[in-house]
Amino acid sequence: MSRSLRHGALAATALVFSIAALSACSAGNDAQTLQVRPDNAATAVDSIKIQNLNIITQPEADAEGPAVIAATLFNDGTKREIVEKVTLPGTSATVELKPAKGKGPLVVPAGGRVVIGGKNNASAVIENGREAGRNGNVQTVAFTFSETGDIELGAAIVPATSFFKDFGPSALPSPKPTTSASASGTPGSASETPGEQSSSPSATPDDSASPADGAAAGH
CATH class of the missing domain: 2.60.40.1890 (PCu(A)C copper chaperone)
Structure with missing residues (x-):
């Protein structure tokens, strides 16, 4: 009797797994979503x-x-x-x-x-x-x-x-503010250097442009 019960339990378990597998296959693209x-x-x-x-x-x-x-x-x-x-x-x-x-x-x-x-x-x-x-x-x-x-x-x-x-969420967190602040600080400090140079006579940019014009003419 106990042996028969064991065989019955195994058969029932196999049937459950078979039904679950068939259900997942019939679900199509959403099979993973429907897994219990x-x-x-x-x-x-x-x-x-x-x-x-x-x-x-x-x-x-x-x-x-x-x-x-x-x-x-x-x-x-x-x-x-x-x-x-x-x-x-x-x-x-x-x-x-x-x-x-x-x-x-x-x-x-x-x-x-x-x-x-x-x-x-x-x-x-x-x-x-x-x-x-x-x-x-x-x-x-x-x-x-x-x-x-x-x-x-x-x-x-x-x-x-x-x-x-x-x-999961489609919107991921943005970068930390500290990182963006340090990054934005670097261009700021770099932009000060041209500012200091621009305080010198305005002829400097014209002079730097002249060689470029001369090089273009040479070509």
């Missing part, structure tokens, strides 16, 4: 399913810049759902939603899905990424849908490295 990873949040409320939810920050821990929310939203209902807003409860962070193409609301079509995050997909951008929390923590994300209402679940906060590299 054990550390990604997922939930289902009424006809809405949310999978692969993460908050992705800058690749460097001390970098300034935006963060993004990555998720896949499924609508198994007969009516389209509009994502009216996304918030991070307990923080002052604001999330800007944009559809994949054009302007307007972020719509999850009836019987369809929407991928948030990654190239050519819809986006949910947190302007000040630090307000989302620290890497390694879990932050509650609240989605407000036009038909289903509010759905809240916890999202892991991860940097845009490794698996999440292609789904």
Whole structure:
């Protein structure tokens, strides 16, 4: 009996892996986005399913810049759902939603899905990424849908490295001000030298131009 149970368990496990592989292949270009990873949040409320939810920050821990929310939203209902807003409860962070193409609301079509995050997909951008929390923590994300209402679940906060590299913020931090200040100082000091030379009689530039004219004439 125990031997039969072991064989049954192995067969069930193989079936699960086969279905997962076929699902990934049928997903096309978004197969990587649709992979269900054990550390990604997922939930289902009424006809809405949310999978692969993460908050992705800058690749460097001390970098300034935006963060993004990555998720896949499924609508198994007969009516389209509009994502009216996304918030991070307990923080002052604001999330800007944009559809994949054009302007307007972020719509999850009836019987369809929407991928948030990654190239050519819809986006949910947190302007000040630090307000989302620290890497390694879990932050509650609240989605407000036009038909289903509010759905809240916890999202892991991860940097845009490794698996999440292609789904992270598109706007990277600008160079540090100290670097740009020192660079701008160098041309400034150089520009003072010609200024000092220009305080001498204005005939000097004319004299320097004369040999050039003579050389041109010689040619």
